Amino acid sequence: xxxxxxxxxxxxxxxxxxxxxxxxxxxxxxxxxxxxxxxxxxxxxxxxxxxxxxxxxxxxxxxxxxxxxxxxxxxxxxxxxxxxxxxxxxxxxxxxxxxxxxxxxxxxxxxxxxxxxxxxxxxxxxxxxxxxxxxxxxxxxxxxxxxxxxxxxxxxxxxxxxxxxxxxxxxxxxxxxxxxxxxxxxxxxxxxxxxxxxxxxxxxxxxxxxxxxxxxxxxxxxxxxxxxxxxxxxxxxxxxxxxxxxxxxxxxxxxxxxxxxxxxxxxxxxxxxxxxxxxxxxxxxxxxxxxxxxxxxxxxxxxxxxxxxxxxxxxxxxxxxxxxxxxxxxxxxxxxxxxxxxxxxxxxxxxxxxxxxxxxxxxxxxxxxxxxxxxxxxxxx
Amino acid sequence: xxxxxxxxxxxxxxxxxxxxxxxxxxxxxxxxxxxxxxxxxxxxxxxxxxxxxxxxxxxxxxxxxxxxxxxxxxxxxxxxxx
Numbered sequence: 098x099x100x101x102x103x104x105x106x107x108x109x110x111x112x113x114x115x116x117x118x119x120x121x122x123x124x125x126x127x128x129x130x131x132x133x134x135x136x137x138x139x140x141x142x143x144x145x146x147x148x149x150x151x152x153x154x155x156x157x158x159x160x161x162x163x164x165x166x167x168x169x170x171x172x173x174x175x176x177x178x179x180x181x182x183x184x185x186x187x188x189x190x191x192x193x194x195x196x197x198x199x200x201x202x203x204x205x206x207x208x209x210x211x212x213x214x215x216x217x218x219x220x221x222x223x224x225x226x227x228x229x230x231x232x233x234x235x236x237x238x239x240x241x242x243x244x245x246x247x248x249x250x251x252x253x254x255x256x257x258x259x260x261x262x263x264x265x266x267x268x269x270x271x272x273x274x275x276x277x278x279x280x281x282x283x284x285x286x287x288x289x290x291x292x293x294x295x296x297x298x299x300x301x302x303x304x305x306x307x308x309x310x311x312x313x314x315x316x317x318x319x320x321x322x323x324x325x326x327x328x329x330x331x332x333x334x335x336x337x338x339x340x341x342x343x344x345x346x347x348x349x350x351x352x353x354x355x356x357x358x359x360x361x362x363x364x365x366x367x368x369x370x371x372x373x374x375x376x377x378x379x380x381x382x383x384x385x386x387x388x389x390x391x392x393x394x395x396x397x398x399x400x401x402x403x404x405x406x407x408x409x410x411x412x413x414x415x416x417x418x419x420x421x422x423x424x425x426x427x428x429x430x431x432x433x434x435x436x437x438x439x440x441x442x443x444x445x446x447x448x449x450x451x452x453x454x455x456x457x458x459x460x461x462x463x464x465x466x467x468x469x470x471x472x473x474x475x476x477x478x
Numbered sequence: 479x480x481x482x483x484x485x486x487x488x489x490x491x492x493x494x495x496x497x498x499x500x501x502x503x504x505x506x507x508x509x510x511x512x513x514x515x516x517x518x519x520x521x522x523x524x525x526x527x528x529x530x531x532x533x534x535x536x537x538x539x540x541x542x543x544x545x546x547x548x549x550x551x552x553x554x555x556x557x558x559x560x
Contacts, residue, residue: 299538304522307522309522
């Protein structure tokens with residue numbers, strides 16, 4: 098048996114409200130299936146399951162706010178991934194609900210599940226208090242009224258959510274500045290070749306398949322992390338925990354204010370087209386409020402690109418427990434002297450904010466140099 | 479499709495990309511990015527949506543030209559959308 102727990106979707110998250118179960122007891126689940134929606138400071142998040150099995154029992158009802166780590170359901174990992182066998186209507190069901198055992202006809206149970214009626218609130222009119230279908234039907238109207246009052250609104254007011262998000266960001270950033278001894282490095286990257294290559298590449302594509310330059314930056318950071326793995330991980334229990342997968346948290350601003358940095362899983366292993374497709378999907382879902390739990394919990398480093406806001410250089414704050422953040426400013430025109438000759442070029446300022454407990458400036462400098470080098474060969478990204 | 483209809487459909491498309499925008503306040507000759515908080519991904523989504531909504535088959539070379547309401551109408555008229 099495995100417990101499906103309220104996930105921690107960020108350094109600052111302490112509790113979440115279960116909005117809705119998307120699976121029922123008896124349903125087969127596979128790793129990656131979305132089985133519930135949880136309301137957090139970052140919006141309504143679709144929560145995935147990380148084991149294969151059968152959803153054995155729901156422990157928490159929709160509407161409950163519970164601390165991170167609370168068991169929400171039990172999943173039977175040995176359960177057959179097969180069709181559910183429904184008992185016949187003539188059979189009486191005595192499946193436990195919570196601590197109680199209720200006598201319920203299968204038909205009544207099925208209807209109650211369909212209508213969302215809590216059987217513990219239904220008075221059975223059958224023999225020995227057995228709940229029958231007609232009892233559920235009678236209770237339906239009352240339950241529907243209760244649901245309207247008790248179930249949390251799917252969309253909280255924007256003001257309230259913004260306020261909660263600000264508090265959440267405040268907690269994470271205050272923790273970062275309190276606990277993490279940041280050091281900062283910056284370099285200027287010549288983007289001329291990368292942008293020329295991208296323009297040529299895009300000219301061969303339809304607009305739908307266009308690649309934005311930010312994808313080149315993400316891929317270059319991901320490949321540089323392969324060379325410098327100490328920037329890809331977390332600082333926990335007084336030591337650097339390296340993470341094998343490179344899941345870049347991509348800072349995405351929200352229209353109503355605030356930001357989220359969901360993970361682009363396995364950034365280093367994706368081709369540019371795949372990365373672009375996934376980035377577009379991630380940005381759209383972030384702004385639509387339909388992120389998945391793994392996207393909020395799996396980031397191993399953050400990349401923020403504030404160039405579109407005309408920022409020259411970013412001095413980032415690391416998102417704990419991560420150990421690094423790479424920032425990019427705007428692309429600007431400049432003149433370089435190459436072999437004694439002046440040449441117009443396009444540049445970008447790349448910066449690194451890193452945790453001095455986990456790495457030193459020397460390695461940080463090499464990391465930035467790797468990013469710069471990789472961007473000079475865009476066709477290899 | 480006359481200019482008014484084109485403007486109306488462009489604004490509808492824009493509203494789907496940036497639902498918080500006050501479309502009644504859009505100045506037609508000012509770039510969207512100067513009067514709205516659009517980033518490059520929004521712009522890409524907007525041009526793709528125009529391409530799909532109007533069946534315009536916007537060539538890549540025209541990608542950067544849908545910067546304002548006036549520019550959109552001009553480009554769509556040039557592409558002879560129906």
